[in-house]
Every structure is written in structure tokens, then in C-alpha cells.
Amino acid sequence: MTIEVRNIVKQYGAFKALDNVDLRVADGELLALLGPSGSGKTSLLRIIAGLDWPDAGEVSFDGENALARGAGERHVGFVFQHYALFRHMSVFENVAFGLRVQPRAVRKSEAQIRARVKELLDLVQLDWLANRYPSQLSGGQRQRIALARALAIEPRILLLDEPFGALDAKVRKELRQWLRTLHEEIHVTSIFVTHDQEEALEVANRVVVMDKGKIEQIGTPGDVYDNPATAFVHSFIGESIVLPVDVSGGQVKLGHRPLNIDAGGAVGPSKLFVRRHDMQIGPVGEGALEGTVRRVRTFGPIQRADIALSGDDTLVEIDAPRDRPLTAGDAISLQPRRYRIFAGQE
Amino acid sequence: MSAAPKRSALPGFGLSMGLTLTWLSLLILIPLAGLFVKTADLSLSQFLDTVTSNRTLHALRISFGLAFAAAVVNLVAGLIIVWALVRYRFPGRRLFDAIVDIPFALPTAVAGIALTTLFAQNGWLGAPLASLGIKVAFTPLGIFLAMVFIGIPFVVRTVQPVLIDLDVEIEEAAACLGASRWQTITRVIIPSLTPAILTGFALAFARAVGEYGSVIFIAGNLPNVSEIAPLLIVIRLSEFRYADATAIAVVMLVFSFLIIFLLNRLQRWAQTRALAVS
Numbered sequence: 001m002t003i004e005v006r007n008i009v010k011q012y013g014a015f016k017a018l019d020n021v022d023l024r025v026a027d028g029e030l031l032a033l034l035g036p037s038g039s040g041k042t043s044l045l046r047i048i049a050g051l052d053w054p055d056a057g058e059v060s061f062d063g064e065n066a067l068a069r070g071a072g073e074r075h076v077g078f079v080f081q082h083y084a085l086f087r088h089m090s091v092f093e094n095v096a097f098g099l100r101v102q103p104r105a106v107r108k109s110e111a112q113i114r115a116r117v118k119e120l121l122d123l124v125q126l127d128w129l130a131n132r133y134p135s136q137l138s139g140g141q142r143q144r145i146a147l148a149r150a151l152a153i154e155p156r157i158l159l160l161d162e163p164f165g166a167l168d169a170k171v172r173k174e175l176r177q178w179l180r181t182l183h184e185e186i187h188v189t190s191i192f193v194t195h196d197q198e199e200a201l202e203v204a205n206r207v208v209v210m211d212k213g214k215i216e217q218i219g220t221p222g223d224v225y226d227n228p229a230t231a232f233v234h235s236f237i238g239e240s241i242v243l244p245v246d247v248s249g250g251q252v253k254l255g256h257r258p259l260n261i262d263a264g265g266a267v268g269p270s271k272l273f274v275r276r277h278d279m280q281i282g283p284v285g286e287g288a289l290e291g292t293v294r295r296v297r298t299f300g301p302i303q304r305a306d307i308a309l310s311g312d313d314t315l316v317e318i319d320a321p322r323d324r325p326l327t328a329g330d331a332i333s334l335q336p337r338r339y340r341i342f343a344g345q346e
Numbered sequence: 347m348s349a350a351p352k353r354s355a356l357p358g359f360g361l362s363m364g365l366t367l368t369w370l371s372l373l374i375l376i377p378l379a380g381l382f383v384k385t386a387d388l389s390l391s392q393f394l395d396t397v398t399s400n401r402t403l404h405a406l407r408i409s410f411g412l413a414f415a416a417a418v419v420n421l422v423a424g425l426i427i428v429w430a431l432v433r434y435r436f437p438g439r440r441l442f443d444a445i446v447d448i449p450f451a452l453p454t455a456v457a458g459i460a461l462t463t464l465f466a467q468n469g470w471l472g473a474p475l476a477s478l479g480i481k482v483a484f485t486p487l488g489i490f491l492a493m494v495f496i497g498i499p500f501v502v503r504t505v506q507p508v509l510i511d512l513d514v515e516i517e518e519a520a521a522c523l524g525a526s527r528w529q530t531i532t533r534v535i536i537p538s539l540t541p542a543i544l545t546g547f548a549l550a551f552a553r554a555v556g557e558y559g560s561v562i563f564i565a566g567n568l569p570n571v572s573e574i575a576p577l578l579i580v581i582r583l584s585e586f587r588y589a590d591a592t593a594i595a596v597v598m599l600v601f602s603f604l605i606i607f608l609l610n611r612l613q614r615w616a617q618t619r620a621l622a623v624s
Contacts, residue, residue, distance in 0.1 A: 051518050071521045078522040084515035088537045098523035101533070146519075153523055 001062055001156040001189045002027050008057035010043050017043040019213035030183045032204035033193045040213040041193045049159050050074045077150030081162040083142040085134040091145050092130040095120055098153040120148040140171040160192035176203050197237050209233050231342035234273040241316045243272045255311050259288040266343040273340045277319040280335040287333030293326050385596050387589040396593045401569050409575040413554035416493035420550045424501025432509045449496045454559025462564045484566025492560040497550035504546035512538055541617040548609035555602055
């Protein structure tokens, strides 16, 4: 099932949650909506699910207008951050719910329902919990049951709202992997919302980066990391060193110091973005920037150093391989291997 | 050989249990025991005669039957009121919320007189109803009405906090799974509220059974027609037939206790099912 979202606008009072959003999701994709809180990602997901309606714009599933249908008629599986399990029902009944409420004409027989629930509980590897109640399960188990419940109605689309947000780090990692595998198995078009970049980059085929109700960039995880389209994406995804620079006549200046790097089209007050590990350390005089090492921490394969840049003593944090050990007090030069300059100081 | 003293993370059991028992004894158990002692003045046959006389039986039927009916009505109306107060935002919501408590605070006689005036044959509501051939004041219907009036806050106040805690997300989940609105209400919302609903029902019922002040004004108090058991007790007292009065009281007490105990068990059962502490 393909999903097409066109010119969606959603306003809550004076707050614009979604500002002219366009998005196409291909059949069988696993897409991540990534952004800080208040970026509109959950609003967009709820509109696709039919839990909210946009003020303007269109949503279609396989070319068919979805806004004409209510949530129950869209055949969408929705997984909530806090599970939203029915606490008075056993795990089995929770999963069976979507099958039991079907109109009599299409409802499966009791035996068929039992078989289907069993199959789903096997799929989420929790068949042994069928008779427990939600309050007796751990967070990770609850979320897997919520997923099984959503899949029971054979949804054409699966939507997950911060599915792992309420879980602790270790369980979250496990479930991430597991969701990836599950998607490869059932291949239903899926969108999940997250504010965790690692989660988005690791799980999704494509990532949609959102900020302030707008889509900043759509691309593969590699794309959004290596070629951020905007200053926001560069700072939101991955760790970056950000320096305010001024560009005039094609020359980039940090304060009064000209940096011998390419402006890449930016003009006027701009920002220079460099990934922490993209700073080449060399002897004084051989790089665009110079500074003094203040503090060094080593862990694993890297050493992380705080460098005070000459001039205004701005502190930057860099990651360097350990083959050239740094010590506090060293005077060094820094040369960005890869960098981006975005116009504007904001 | 001395056993190590038992230690608990929650000390003070002895003290609090002692205070509880003293308090309950002073306020509830001793007065109630007095009831039984006084009733024992009667022989068994006298006791049976008193409590099985037509007038007593009718009064008990009126009190328990109408209290039950009023509690049922309050259950339905209370749920609707709670729903409106919790789920919607409208001007005057806080005012309505406060109005719900008025039957708690209003002197019952005031309520009774107000209802009687309103539903008397020449009252604002009584007159149009009378033209339809429906008499409210001075009939069992009037008693029922007074019981509905005083019982409504019990259902609202017990269910309200539970509904507030009930996440809207579970309704959304049900909707996404294809449940109709009706299915969502009957299969998801009501079962989640059941323990609170039962408690509210039990409280409204208990209050209506014991209600005296508001009912006697509107009831008309005709023996064998619209006489409630608490009034019959007062009548027996004024006739100095103290043992007869306590006999009726004992029957009311035992019945009320059984019903409330049963409702409590039911409520506990619903609760453990909901929380599943199996």
C-alpha cells in the first residue's frame, strides 16, 4: 500500500503543528519520522491513522482518498507509545479484540480467531503469555502484544508512535532489531515516529527529518547523515562542531581569521558544520584552524579531546583515532576533512 | 528460648488496629448491638409478627425496591453526567461539577420540601404531569424521585476519578481496530469502569435505603401505599413501641448489610480481574 500526503496543514490555536507537508511512502517501506518534540511528527502519524483530521490537504492510500474514512475503516494498525492495552482483558483477548468486533457478516469463527491469535502470539514470541493480563507484563512484552493486536486485523499500513520511547535502553535496542526483522517477514508498509536518531537510522529504509511542522529532508539513513540538506538536519543528526563564520567574496572567515576552505555557495553570516571525527589533527601551521588541547579522554578506538581554538578560546570537541596520542597543552592545527557551510546564523 | 521479634517495613499494626477497633466499637458496633439487645425484649413470635405484618413488609418493599430502582437510574444518569464532565470542555463545566454535590450538602428536609412543591399537583412540573394523568407527589413515584435526587452524587463522585485516569488512547486503539463507538463503550470503557460503578451503585443504594428527611415530605406517608421503613420506625417510636421499632431496624440492617457486602464482593472481584493480581 502506498501512502500519499499532500499539502497537509494542521493548526492548534496559534501553533502550526504541520505546515504544508508533502510525503510519499512506497509500498512495503519502513519509514521513520524523526524530529524533536513539537516537530509535528506525531500529528502527521495521527492524521494518517484517522485519529485526527487536517485543516487542509489530502491523504490517500493507493490513490484512494483516506480522509473520507474514519480510523476504523482505514485498516491501519496503530501502536501507541504507552501501549494502550485493554487492562481488563487477557493478552489473548487483547489480540483477539480486532477480530471479535468485526461485523457479523465477515467475522471469523471462534476456532479461526483462536488460530489467528495463536499465530500472532507466536510471531511476537509471546505465546506463553496468552492468559496473563497486561499489568503482569514487562514494558517490552506489552509493546510486542500491542503490536500483535495491531497486526490482528491484517492492516494495510502499520503506524507506530514512539513505539520504544517508554522502554529502557537495553530493551529498546533489542526491540529495534526485532522490528526490523519482523518487517522483513511481513513487509507491510510501516511508518514509525521517533525522536531518537539512532533508532531511525538503524531501523528505517528511509528517514524523514522534521522540524517545526515542516519536512527538512527525506533520504536514506546514509543520506541524511552524510549529506544533510539543512543546518537543522546537520545539527540534529550526529554530533557536529558548529562554528559561526562569515563569507564574503568566496572567502570564509572565523572571526578575523581566514579559513582556507570552500564556501560552497553560502554568502554572509553562516555556520560551518564539521562532524567530530572529520577534523584532521596536524602540527601547527598545517590546518585551517589552530588551538590548544585542554583535556583528553580515551575510550575504545578513539580519543575525544577538548580543543580551545586560538583567538576566542571557543571549545570544540573532536574525536580522533588513537594512533597519534594527544596530551593536554599540545598546540595543534585542525583541518576539516568534510564540512558543510549553511548560510544564516540561526 | 526467645524468638526474634517480627520486623516489618510497615510498623504500627498493633496501634492502628487497636484504634480502628475502638473507634468502630464506639461509633458503630456498640449502638448496633444495643439495637439487637432491645429487640430481644420481644419473643420470637412477637418479632415475627412485627416484621411480617403487612404494613412492615410493604414499608420494607417500598424502601428496598425503590432504593434499588433509584440506584439503577442513578447509575445510568450518573455515567452520562460523568462522561460529559470528564470528556468535554464546555462553558460552565466547573459550575455543573459543583452542582453535582448539592444533594450532599443540602439539608434533606429542604430538598424534600422543594421537590414536593415542584411536583405537587399545582407545582411547576407537577401540574403538566397531572394533566397527563401522572401523579408524583404523595405517591411511591415521589419517593423514587427523592431517592434519585439524593443518590446521584455518589455515582458521579466514585466514577469520575477513574474515568479521568482512563486513557483516551485505549478508545483510539479500539477505534483503529475497527470497533464501533458502541462496541468501544460496552467492551472497553464500561468494563474498565466496573469496579467504580459498583461502588457508586452500592453507595447510592445504601443512602437511598436509609433516606428519611427528603422522602417523608414528598411521600404522603400513607400506610401500605407510600410509607417507607425508616418512617414506620419513627412512628413506632412515637407510639412508645420501642422493641417493635428496633425489630424493623434489625431487619433493615441485616438486609442492607447483606446487599452491601455482596456488592462489595462483586466490586472486589471486578477489580482483581481488572488489575489481575492473580
